[in-house]
Every structure is written in structure tokens, then in C-alpha cells.
Amino acid sequence: xxxxxxxxxxxxxxxxxxxxxxxxxxxxxxxxxxxxxxxxxxxxxxxxxxxxxxxxxxxxxxxxxxxxxxxxxxxxxxxxxxxxxxxxxxxxxxxxxxxxxxxxxxxxxxxxxxxxxxxxxxxxxxxxxxxxxxxxxxxxxxxxxxxxxxxxxxxxxxxxxxxxxxxxxxxxxxxxxxxxxxxxxxxxxxxxxxxxxxxxxxxxxxxxxxxxxxxxxxxxxxxxxxxxxxxxxxxxxxxxxxxxxxxxxxxxxxxxxxxxxxxxxxxxxxxxxxxxxxxxxxxxxxxxxxxxxxxxxxxxxxxxxxxxxxxxxxxxxxxxxxxxxxxxxxxxxxxxxxxxxxxxxxxxxxxxxxxxxxxxxxxxxxxxxxxxxxxxxxxxxxxxxxxxxxxxxxxxxxxxxxxxxxxxxxxxxxxxxxxxxxxxxxxxxxxxxxxxxxxxxxxxxxxxxxxxxxxxxxxxxxxxxxxxxxxxxxxxxxxxxxxxxxxxxxxxxxxxxxxxxxxxxxxxxxxxxxxxxxxxxxxxxxxxxxxxxxxxxxxxxxxxxxxxxxxxxxxxxxxxxxxxxxxxxxxxxxxxxxxxxxxxxxxxxxxxxxxxxxxxxxxxxxxxx
Amino acid sequence: xxxxxxxxxxxxxxxxxxxxxxxxxxxxxxxxxxxxxxxxxxxxxxxxxxxxxxxxxxxxxxxxxxxxxxxxxxxxxxxxxxxxxxxxxxxxxxxxxxxxxxxxxxxxxxxxxxxxxxxxxxxxxxxxxxxxxxxxxxxxxxxxxxxxxxxxxxxxxxxxxxxxxxxxxxxxxxxxxxxxxxxxxxxxxxxxxxxxxxxxxxxxxxxxxxxxxxxxxxxxxxxxxxxxxxxxxxxxxxxxxxxxxxxxxxxxxxxxxxxxxxxxxxxxxxxxxxxxxxxxxxxxxxxxxxxxxxxxxxxxxxxxxxxxxxxxxxxxxxxxxxxxxxxxxxxxxxxxxxxxxxxxxxxxxxxxxxxxxxxxxxxxxxxxxxxx
Numbered sequence: 001x002x003x004x005x006x007x008x009x010x011x012x013x014x015x016x017x018x019x020x021x022x023x024x025x026x027x028x029x030x031x032x033x034x035x036x037x038x039x040x041x042x043x044x045x046x047x048x049x050x051x052x053x054x055x056x057x058x059x060x061x062x063x064x065x066x067x068x069x070x071x072x073x074x075x076x077x078x079x080x081x082x083x084x085x086x087x088x089x090x091x092x093x094x095x096x097x098x099x100x101x102x103x104x105x106x107x108x109x110x111x112x113x114x115x116x117x118x119x120x121x122x123x124x125x126x127x128x129x130x131x132x133x134x135x136x137x138x139x140x141x142x143x144x145x146x147x148x149x150x151x152x153x154x155x156x157x158x159x160x161x162x163x164x165x166x167x168x169x170x171x172x173x174x175x176x177x178x179x180x181x182x183x184x185x186x187x188x189x190x191x192x193x194x195x196x197x198x199x200x201x202x203x204x205x206x207x208x209x210x211x212x213x214x215x216x217x218x219x220x221x222x223x224x225x226x227x228x229x230x231x232x233x234x235x236x237x238x239x240x241x242x243x244x245x246x247x248x249x250x251x252x253x254x255x256x257x258x259x260x261x262x263x264x265x266x267x268x269x270x271x272x273x274x275x276x277x278x279x280x281x282x283x284x285x286x287x288x289x290x291x292x293x294x295x296x297x298x299x300x301x302x303x304x305x306x307x308x309x310x311x312x313x314x315x316x317x318x319x320x321x322x323x324x325x326x327x328x329x330x331x332x333x334x335x336x337x338x339x340x341x342x343x344x345x346x347x348x349x350x351x352x353x354x355x356x357x358x359x360x361x362x363x364x365x366x367x368x369x370x371x372x373x374x375x376x377x378x379x380x381x382x383x384x385x386x387x388x389x390x391x392x393x394x395x396x397x398x399x400x401x402x403x404x405x406x407x408x409x410x411x412x413x414x415x416x417x418x419x420x421x422x423x424x425x426x427x428x429x430x431x432x433x434x435x436x437x438x439x440x441x442x443x444x445x446x447x448x449x450x451x452x453x454x455x456x457x458x459x460x461x462x463x464x465x466x467x468x469x470x471x472x473x474x475x476x477x478x479x480x481x482x483x484x485x486x487x488x489x490x491x492x493x494x495x496x497x498x499x500x501x502x503x504x505x506x507x508x509x510x511x512x513x514x515x516x517x518x519x520x521x522x523x524x525x526x527x528x529x530x531x532x533x534x535x536x537x538x539x540x541x542x543x544x545x546x547x548x549x550x551x552x553x554x555x556x557x558x559x560x561x562x563x564x565x566x567x568x569x570x571x572x573x574x575x576x577x578x579x580x581x582x583x584x585x586x587x588x589x590x591x592x593x594x595x596x597x598x599x600x601x602x603x604x605x606x607x608x609x
Numbered sequence: 610x611x612x613x614x615x616x617x618x619x620x621x622x623x624x625x626x627x628x629x630x631x632x633x634x635x636x637x638x639x640x641x642x643x644x645x646x647x648x649x650x651x652x653x654x655x656x657x658x659x660x661x662x663x664x665x666x667x668x669x670x671x672x673x674x675x676x677x678x679x680x681x682x683x684x685x686x687x688x689x690x691x692x693x694x695x696x697x698x699x700x701x702x703x704x705x706x707x708x709x710x711x712x713x714x715x716x717x718x719x720x721x722x723x724x725x726x727x728x729x730x731x732x733x734x735x736x737x738x739x740x741x742x743x744x745x746x747x748x749x750x751x752x753x754x755x756x757x758x759x760x761x762x763x764x765x766x767x768x769x770x771x772x773x774x775x776x777x778x779x780x781x782x783x784x785x786x787x788x789x790x791x792x793x794x795x796x797x798x799x800x801x802x803x804x805x806x807x808x809x810x811x812x813x814x815x816x817x818x819x820x821x822x823x824x825x826x827x828x829x830x831x832x833x834x835x836x837x838x839x840x841x842x843x844x845x846x847x848x849x850x851x852x853x854x855x856x857x858x859x860x861x862x863x864x865x866x867x868x869x870x871x872x873x874x875x876x877x878x879x880x881x882x883x884x885x886x887x888x889x890x891x892x893x894x895x896x897x898x899x900x901x902x903x904x905x906x907x908x909x910x911x912x913x914x915x916x917x918x919x920x921x922x923x924x925x926x927x928x929x930x931x932x933x934x935x936x937x938x939x940x941x942x943x944x945x946x947x948x949x950x951x952x953x954x955x956x957x958x959x960x961x962x963x964x965x966x967x968x969x970x971x972x973x974x975x976x977x978x979x980x981x
Contacts, residue, residue, distance in 0.1 A: 081971070081974060081975060082974055082975055083974075108975070112971065112975075115971065116967070116971065119967070119970075120967050123966070200970050200974065201970060204969060204970050204973040204974075208969065208973075213828050213831075214823070214826045214828045215823055215826070215828045215830060215831045215855060215864060216857075217857065217862070220857070220860065342859055342860065345858075345859040346830060346859055349829040349830055349859075351829070358969060361966040362966050364966070365966040365970075513860065513862045515901075601862040601864055602864065602865065602866075
């Protein structure tokens, strides 16, 4: 397997100087011989799982946040013996990462007792510590929600004088911005408090079972941990409750007459039962409608509260099902019964008593860590992030007033430290009574950066670069990105496809078993799921919990990005329908209306052209 | 042709010399050998098996005695060394010629013919074509695999041919290899016993073998099926690369489908009523020889057979083209799998041994994952 040398990748013409859009330490460099050699001898893979599109300068904040948090927990807090942190680089807006191994066996040995003591403490006290975590996390979110972003007044309020405040709104604005950023970084500190250990427990359970049964599909192992209640399903459950309530109150027609929330809401306000229903809705909007319509990683992933047409569409789907007499409950009883049957049968095929004991231990451990591995997503990527993006929009509104940017959504083209600089520019100019310097420089730079990002989007990042190592020990690399010999070979092949319309067969990860043939519907965003017809096969870049209502209509799902623990795979297993995930580019190859065959047991997809 | 010996002279008493498959169970290896007893056992387990009957070891002993063969063999083998291939070969040839040329007694011949006639009536086919195969008492047992040393004759039709091939099966106990093996292992030749099975030929559209574990790695959680059009001979003999399916034993999902180019087919010649090898029509060579529903049904049967025997099994099967779907898959043979069942469960060096989950996680972290 051969991947390009990182230093051989040339800038796309017209984007020269793009490096200034990202932190300087993210560049591959040639002027530092030691660093250059390290970069060449290291294996870097493209993190397409989190970044299906190039990074906006501001959105890079989460990459920096996890660069720090994941690595510190691995290396400085728990001391995972054979691996330090995960290193990061950016090429043309795409993030490349690499686990850093500890090479000296003696050093690994010295790290073992620390790891056993520290990680052991977390495993042993998991539930109690997780309870603490929730409190810390909720407090952090509350703090962010409470933050005031003050506009800069023409004249400070008299109370500043009479109460001897001694501080201006200019200072408060600068401080508020720092506070937002710091809360964001803190939230990501918590994000990884349990995650490394959670994934380790999970991945090595998978590993153990796969060694006992070399042919067992990974999805069958994950099925042994299915049917556990996690809060990621709660928003969807709330939609079902609202659908039932609308039918009970006899106002389902008023809820379904339009796909536009701005038409539905006033209509409901006219009706007494409508007002009752709206009150019920308001109750669940906090926090459940902070679920993102995307993964939450990008600023453009708006939450339901900001895109009410999305939950409305879900409620309408469920109302339709209820009226047709279809059961909309998640089949939890069946899922659990099937889980127990499968677990018992596999367990029964284990021949040695000691292996059965080990199986029980590891399964128990995996079940303990599973809820966190799922639930942290709601707290961090959905709830916190959704509030966070909107706080930054408040800051952007002030930048717009002062002429630094022309549109609120332009703010994402600035790095977070550039925003801080611009805020200094704005506040000092405001205090002084002059025009900020940035009003002449930033709009031009932002236009240029928009062009650069567009060129980045049209570029296909190679799946990996640098030198492939013999062994990877970092648990995330294995379980999340699925970096294995086979997947690397597949990536190399995927990258070679020049003409998507010539492809008739391709493969992804077998996400959920079963074989289905049907008509494809390509949905690029969650807004598109309204077009789904009953019994179609959903083809999407990736799915997230706000896509849940789609799964009530479809009979199979195909995604570009994601592993067997991705949202689409988990939900399809629960619904008992086939899924093929992480295909690389299904949304480019498949077009709406094509007849396709999805084999969720082997990961194969074929198209009848 | 030698004189027919007199009947019942010195014959063993009331022991049955012939019996139907459904009359025996797996404990009857001493009576009808491994293959026939396992067919009886399968019938009792509710598995669909083509009907048939066996010449028991008593029937065999009676033939060997009445025909005078058993009296002559010791002299023909005296002083033989298991390394002396040339002399072994000569002795084998002489013994086998002798066996194949000696007739059954009138009484035994009549009994076999009567069972054969009743089988034909049961199958509603005049002079029903049968598979005649030896069913050894020492063969096919776990740890003593010398399968294939006895012969199988397919598509045998008519009493005379049935009797002739029964004798050929018996004579196959005395191949040079079998004699050498017994000499080396110290088995007395007189104590060797054999049964012969006569089973209705499945008129197979597709046939093959099935293992209730993965033959490549011993994985107990899968069932592996090899199949080709026509009779199973092409698969068993390795003359074609068959289609290959891996089925999840727990969930009955088809995990792998490998469709190969299958150049030959064994079928029945409609004129001679014999099994013939033909070249598969080009356009059929790469067609999947077993449809998905049949794969799953077969795997379900495999799972039931394994559960019945309580151990991994090696199974021969066929899909009969004369019968409607749903009742057309037959199990022809099932025997304990011998390669992996002696070994312990797949145990690659990389499985760390650890007491607690924590120790296991540490050991796994230290071992890492091989990438290339």
C-alpha cells in the first residue's frame, strides 16, 4: 500500500497562502528538517468521519479542542502505555490525524502501573463518576446559556457611574468572547473524560469475540450491546409523543396542513387544543430540541429549535403512521429478546470455560461504558454546540454592526483568535471614536477565503498519506475510523474512482444485516427527508438523531461516512433493516430513482442502471 | 464363476442381515457402520434423508463365511509387511478378485433383492437407481479418519448391478492401503467388519458439502457450504472449484457468496441411466448453483444436525429436481467433523489471557492491532 508523501501535495492554484486560515502548527513543513522527517515517516489518515467537508477557519476550534483533550487523557492523565496522543495536520482544509506510539518497551513498561491505577479507578467507579460528569456538563451548558454578549452603546448607561462599575461594555464584550471560547474548550475537556476508556472497553470486547469467532460480523457483536436506553433517542421519542397528542386532541389536521412551521404555529394558536399542544411542545423544546440536524461539528448544523420545519416534518410522519394504524414504538422488546438470543447462542459456542468467563467480564464492561459512549454526543455535540454556535452569532452581529463583516454567517471565515483581534479592533475604535481598521481588510479577505474553501470542496482529499505502520494501538483509530489493512486498501481503491456514473457495484461497512432491493432517494441534508416515500432506500452523506423520523419510512439506509457504531448503523439494527455505512461516496454514485440492492450483511451495494 | 455355497451353513443365528435405515440409530455402528447408522440417526432427528437399507455386518460376515473368503484371506496375507508395497498390491488384487467373483448365497441374494424391490416400490420408480456405498465400522470416527478408502458407486440400477457393486464395496476393504494401514495399526483383518448401504439416488439439481464450522479457521459460529450443479461428486472429488457460501450459524445470514466458474457437471445419462461427467454449458458456469432460500434452509438443517449430535459435522446434501421447493433438500450423509474437533477452539497467539476486563484491556492495548 502506497500513500503520497505529505510534502508532495501541492497547493491548488489560486489558494496559495491558505495556510493562514488555520493554526500554524497544523501545516506540513519542509523548513524544519527534524519535523519534516517525522512527518514523512508518520502515517496520517484523513478524518472523513468528522469532517466530510473542509474546515471553516472558526470551526477548527473543535479540532483544536479534541487535539488537546484526547491526547492529554491518553498521555498525561491515564498514560495509556503504548500510545501518547493523536497528532493533527491540515491539508487544503481537510484534517489528517495520526496516533503517536511509545516506541521504547521500557517506557511502555513504566507507564503500565500508572495506567492500571488511573484507568482502573475510572472503570471501577464508572457509574458514580458518570453521574458527576453529568452535573459538570449541565453546569457548563447553563453557564454558556447565561452569558450576555453586550452590544457597544453610544453612551454607557448612567448606572455604570452611579454604581461605580468601573468597567465598560467594550471590556465586557472582550471578556464574554473569551468566556464563550473557554467554556467550549472546557466542554471538550469533559467530552474525553470517559471516552478513551469507554472506547477501549468497547473495542477490546469486539476484538475478543472476533478472535473466538473469526467470521462474526462486527454488527453482531455490537448487537450484544444493543437495546440499552440512551438519551440520544429521546428527541425522537418526544416527536412521537407530540404526534400522539395531536391525534388525541383532534388537531392533527392543523399540525399537518403545511410543511412550514411559520404557517402551522399561528394556525394552532387559533385553537384552544392547539394552544394546549403548543404548551406541551414548549416543554420539551428545552433541551430536547437542541438536537442538531447534522453531527453538530459544523456551524451550519442548526438545531431543531432553529429549524422547526425539521421536527415538524417528523411529527407529521408519525401522525400519518398513527392514522394508518401503524405501530410507531421502537421495537425494544424484540431488540432485547433478539440481543439475548444471539448473545446466548454465541456464548454457547464458546468451548472453554475460561473464555466464557472472559466473555462475560468484557461484555459486562462494554455494557457499562456504552451509555456514556452514546450520551456524551447529546450533551456536547448537540446541546452545547447548538447553544455555542448561536452565541458566536451574537458576537458576529456586533462585528457586522461595526463593519468588520457584511453578513453574520461570514464570521466562520475567521479563526477564533482573529475574531478576538477584530473585537479588539472594534472595541478600541468604538472607545476612541474612530473607524476600525478591519472594515477595510476583513471583507476582502473573507471573499478570498470563500473562494479558497470552494476550491477545497472540489478537491478530493487522499484517504491517507505518509508511511503505513505495522501496528496501531490507539483505541480510537481502530474503533472509530476502522483503520485496518482492508479498510486502507478499500480507501485506496475508492480514491481511484474517476467517473462515478460508471460504477455499478461498490462496498461499504456492513452496518445492519439483511438484503433489500428498492428505489433510492438521495438526501443530502435533513431537509430533504421530507421527499422520502414509503419503502424507499435512504442514501445520505451521514445521518444524525434528528434524521430519526426518516427511518420510520425507509427500508434500508446507505451512508458515505461512518462506521458500524455510527447513527445509521445503530438505528437500522434497532429497526431490523439493512444498512451499509462508510461507503465513501454513495451520494455521488447513486441518484434518486435508481433501483439498488443493499446487502447489509456483506456491505455490498449494486445498482441496476 | 465359483460354485454357490450352500445356504445357512454355519450362518450366525438370529442377527439381522438387512435392515432399513430408519431401523437403526447412531449406536448401531457395529451393526451397520458409521455412514448407515448416522443416516438412521438423521431420520430420527427429523432430517430429510433419501430412503434406503443396509447389508449389516452380520450379512457381510455371512457372505465372507459362506463364500469361503474369510477362510482363505489369512493365508493370502501371511508374512506380509506393511512397507512392502509391491507384495501388498499383489495380495490386494488377488483378494479383491476373489471377493468380486464369489456369489452371495441364494438366500442372501434373495433377501437383498427383496429389500431392493421394496425400496423401488417406496420410491415409485421401477428398479430405482441407488447409491451403493460401504459403511465401515472403524471409518469416519473422530480421530480415525481414513475416509475415502472405501468406495461409493452411484446411479446403480437393477438387482444384478446392485449385487455386483455390493461385492465391490466389500472388496474395497482390502485395498493395499487398507491392508497396510491395518498391519501398521495392528488391527486383525478378521475383526474388520463392513456394512453396505443402498440409498435412493437423489436426482440432484445441485449438490455439495456443508461444514458446521469454518474449515479454514475452526470458527464455530458459521456454516460453510460448497455447491455445484448436478451430483455432489464434482464437489467431493475436487474436480471443480465450487460456489462457496458462508452462513452465520446464529442468525442464518449469508455472510459470503463466492460464485465460481464451474466447468463440469455430473448428471445422469438418460439413455444408459448412468452418472456421466459433462462440460457445463458456458452460460451456466458462473450462475449461482444454490439460491439464497436454499442456502438458508440448508444451514438451518445443518444447525439442527449439529445440535442433535452435539458436535461440528461434515455433511453431504443434494437438492432434488423432481420434487417441489420446500421438500426437495436432502441430507445424504453426516459425520463428525474430524479436523478441528480434536483441536481446541481457534486460539490465535494474539488472544491475551487475562483474569479481569481491566487486565484484558491492558494486554490488548499492549498487543495493538496489526495493520499490514
